[in-house]
Amino acid sequence: MAISDVKEYTHLTDEEVEALGRELDELRTEIEESRCADDAAYITRMIKIQRRLAAAGRLTLFASRWKPAFFAGAAMLGLAKILENMEIGHNVMHGQWDWMNDPEIHSSNWEWDTAQPAEQWKHSHNYIHHQFTNVLGHDNDIGYGILRLAREQKWNPANIGQPVYNALLALLFQWGVALHDLDLEAIRKGRKDPKEMKRQLKQIRRKVSRQVSKDYVVYPLLAGPAWWSTMQANMLANLIRNVWSYVIIFCGHFPDGAMHFTEEELEDETRAEWYLRQMLGSANFNGGPLLHVLSGNLGFQIEHHLYPDLPSNRYAQISVRVRELCERYGIPYTTGPLYKQYGQALRTIVKLSLPNGMTSSDKPTPPPSPVRERRRLTDAERPVRRTETGPWMSRRTA
Amino acid sequence: MDVAPDGLIVRGTTTGVDLSERRHDLRHSVPVPFASDPFAGYGVDHRQEPTGPADLGAVVKARAIQCALSRVCSLCGMSLQTGPSAQTTFVGSPDEASANTFGFPPMHPDCADFALSTYSRLGVPVLGQPLVRTEWVVVVTGGFELERPSERGAPVLFHPNSVTSTRTVTTG
Numbered sequence: 001m002a003i004s005d006v007k008e009y010t011h012l013t014d015e016e017v018e019a020l021g022r023e024l025d026e027l028r029t030e031i032e033e034s035r036c037a038d039d040a041a042y043i044t045r046m047i048k049i050q051r052r053l054a055a056a057g058r059l060t061l062f063a064s065r066w067k068p069a070f071f072a073g074a075a076m077l078g079l080a081k082i083l084e085n086m087e088i089g090h091n092v093m094h095g096q097w098d099w100m101n102d103p104e105i106h107s108s109n110w111e112w113d114t115a116q117p118a119e120q121w122k123h124s125h126n127y128i129h130h131q132f133t134n135v136l137g138h139d140n141d142i143g144y145g146i147l148r149l150a151r152e153q154k155w156n157p158a159n160i161g162q163p164v165y166n167a168l169l170a171l172l173f174q175w176g177v178a179l180h181d182l183d184l185e186a187i188r189k190g191r192k193d194p195k196e197m198k199r200q201l202k203q204i205r206r207k208v209s210r211q212v213s214k215d216y217v218v219y220p221l222l223a224g225p226a227w228w229s230t231m232q233a234n235m236l237a238n239l240i241r242n243v244w245s246y247v248i249i250f251c252g253h254f255p256d257g258a259m260h261f262t263e264e265e266l267e268d269e270t271r272a273e274w275y276l277r278q279m280l281g282s283a284n285f286n287g288g289p290l291l292h293v294l295s296g297n298l299g300f301q302i303e304h305h306l307y308p309d310l311p312s313n314r315y316a317q318i319s320v321r322v323r324e325l326c327e328r329y330g331i332p333y334t335t336g337p338l339y340k341q342y343g344q345a346l347r348t349i350v351k352l353s354l355p356n357g358m359t360s361s362d363k364p365t366p367p368p369s370p371v372r373e374r375r376r377l378t379d380a381e382r383p384v385r386r387t388e389t390g391p392w393m394s395r396r397t398a
Numbered sequence: 399m400d401v402a403p404d405g406l407i408v409r410g411t412t413t414g415v416d417l418s419e420r421r422h423d424l425r426h427s428v429p430v431p432f433a434s435d436p437f438a439g440y441g442v443d444h445r446q447e448p449t450g451p452a453d454l455g456a457v458v459k460a461r462a463i464q465c466a467l468s469r470v471c472s473l474c475g476m477s478l479q480t481g482p483s484a485q486t487t488f489v490g491s492p493d494e495a496s497a498n499t500f501g502f503p504p505m506h507p508d509c510a511d512f513a514l515s516t517y518s519r520l521g522v523p524v525l526g527q528p529l530v531r532t533e534w535v536v537v538v539t540g541g542f543e544l545e546r547p548s549e550r551g552a553p554v555l556f557h558p559n560s561v562t563s564t565r566t567v568t569t570g
Contacts, residue, residue, distance in 0.1 A: 021548070032543065032559070095469065098541025101560040103484035106540065107469050108477070119477040127467040128440065195419070271546040308467075309544070 003261050006276050010331055020329050021272025024306060027321050031310050040100050042313045046087055046293075047105070054080035057237070058219060064229035074233040078240030079294075084113045085245055086296030091312045093122055098309075114241075115178035115211050117203040124181035130308050134253055134281035135261045141253065142260070144169065144176055145184055148352045150260045155355045162353035166346075173242035178204055244294070247342055252301040254345035255283040256362045257334030278305035279326065284319070284335035291338070292316065302333065332364065415512040417474055423452040426520050430454065431513070432475030433461045433503050433526075439475070440464055455523030457501055459547070462554040465503035466544040472503035473513050488537045488558055489513060489525055495535035495564060499545075500556045502526030510536055518569035531569075538563045 003009045007017055057076030063069035089112030091097070097105045104110075111118045124140065132138035136152055143149040146169055148159045169176050182200055186192040215234040223230035252258075259280045269277070282301040292299045292315075300315035303322055310318070326333035335341075344362065351359040420429035421437060430452040432438050437448040439461050464470065469478045478486055486504040494500050502525045505513065514534055517524035523531075539558035547554060 093469075095541060098484075099559045101484075101540035101562065103482055103540075106484040108479045108484050108486070109481070119479070122477070123440075123468045123470075126469070127464050130467060131463060268550050270550060271548045274546055 003259050003280070006261070006273060006280060009259075009280070010276065010329075012276075012329060012331075016329060017272045017276060018270075020325065020331075021270070021275055023325055024275050024322075025271070027318065028307055028310065031307070031314050031318065035099055035311060039311045039313060040097075040102075043088070043092075043097050043100075043105060043311070046083065050080050050083040050088060053077075053083065061219070061230045061233050062223050062226055064223065064226045064233050070229055070233050073230075074236040074240070077234065077237035078244075081113055081237055081241040082244050082294055085241060086248065086298065087293055087312065089113070089118075090125075090296050090298075093118055094126060095309045096311045113211075114174045115204070115208050116174070116180065117200075117207045120181035120200060120203065121177075126308070130305065132266065133261075133278055133305060134259065135263060135266055137263060138266070140180065140183065140185075141249075144180065146176070147349055149254055149348060151352065151356050151361055152260065152262075153352075155352075159353050162349055166349050170243050170246040171239060173246040174238065178208065247338075248295045248298050250345045251285050251338060251341040252282060252298055254348055255334060255336070255341040256344045256348075257332055257364060258283040259363065275306055276331070278302070279322075279331055279333075281305070282334070283341060284333075285338045285341045286335055287338060289316075299338075302335075415474060415506070415508050417512075420475065421448055421452070423454060425451060426454070426522070428454070428516055428520065431473045431517075431525065432470070433457055433465055433472035435461065454517060454520070455525070455527055457503070457526045457553060459554055462503045463544070463546070466542075466554070466556065471506045471509050473505045473509035476506075478504065478506065483507075485538050485540060485562060486542070488539065488542070488556060489534055490537075491527060491531060492533060492535050492566070495537055498557050500526075500537070500558070501553050503554075503556060504539075504542060507538060514567055514569060534567045534569065536565050536567055537561055 007014065012020070053076050057073050057078075057080055060069050060073035060076060064073055089110060092105055092110040093107050093112070095107040098107050107122070112121075129139055129141045134142065136142065136150055143153070146165050147162055148155065182197065182204075183192060187197060215238065216231055219234060220227040220231040261277060261281065279302055282305045284302050285295075285299045287295075287299050297312035297315045298304060300312075300319050303315040303318045304312070306322065307315075307318065323333050325331075348362065351362075417429035420432065421435055422428065423430050430438075431454070434452065434454055434456045436442075436456075436458050439458075462472070465472045470476060471478055485507060487507045487510040488494075488500040488502070488504055489510050490500045490502060513525060514536070518531070518534065521530055523529055537558050539562065540560035541558070543557040543559055545555040545557060
């Protein structure tokens, strides 16, 4: 079920939504004002650990013809790539550390260790995904243009292969992400500016050749006689990173409690309403500090979506207050163990490979709401909005 | 400044700013800033023909948010990647500077210089200002906070959070 009126779904009055917004604003101000040298030390320490891990992994692979070195090197390199992509790259590019005024650890300059150019990630993820979180027809993260993940999305016979596409997406995740910002749907419909597409393709080609050269040409050549096993270990490291990133990202918005929204909810949104949509559209998972670091603190997906540009090492602290607010305002706070959250996402992928009539929805349904008068803006009062909504059904489905 | 054969200003010769890809306002022969152009950015079909005159003083809400989240320049619309300095620039009124609250999204430092030299001489409200302005403040910062509108119709606001320099520029 996609939500077309968030306030109605949560049964909150306008005043309650605004009060919630004020409390979330206060929390943000508190964190902004308390950012300090300890936070800066955290990210620089992470970068140091990541670089040492990567160096140790690369060096170990010089002996990769010996099996234990092969696996140890691949594991260290895989771990370094996970740290770089999740806790460092993703969060630096959100501008979480721009306040430090360090030109290296900065959203404008960071280029990460994956095939997608940073500039395109900042558009497809920072803007499209974070601005239009779980809004059908806008947020391309709903299934990445490959999977059917909402019941409102039209079913077609090709969806039967979803479990297979899903496995391929997990294994080849960085390549799927590399093409994400091209917006294949817009290209197919002729809406994409050919000049922009050419510019993006050039960027992708440049980045891909850099990544491929590094992992499959330069380091294997440096390993001399161990070139073949080094190349294989690098491939394994990339595979480990791909599967891990895929699992973490799929746990953020596809467990049962994370809701989808229609375009109607999007326009005229106030900050408080935007907060509310982020809370309802995201899902956390539980775990210890190591799990949270390795997942880029995206186990605190709700907090990340509320405050994408606040330092990730503060999300655990923020989560206590956000959870308390959710309880107080009667808003669902979706969380659970990692295996359960991923299991729910996987079940949705399998179920939605079939037509809606053959399966039932697992999304929670709200209790009956009291009738309240609330005026929505007329079409004349709304700004011009995108009419292209992609392959979505216009009506709610079973 | 470079002027195209049709008389349109497209780039600053000393700054390396290239705005030849931006839509142009034919009344003033200047490029329309990315943040002021409702026919640029996400969700716009490239086949769509712009209608009506450009409002050089407008800030399109969707573009302002896109500039902030995607880290793109509000003038040229390109990535805010700024090389070794990693600095971005806000241009606004003295009041905006003293309140540390700007209405026009961040720009490349070079784009800010280009904007002040190009738009401020037009005699119309520009760069998110409601009135014609001759005194400007340029704030250079490493980062900023985005403030989403708290009520319908309110503007998107920006708060520089690591200011490295502030200067006043008088134009006109």
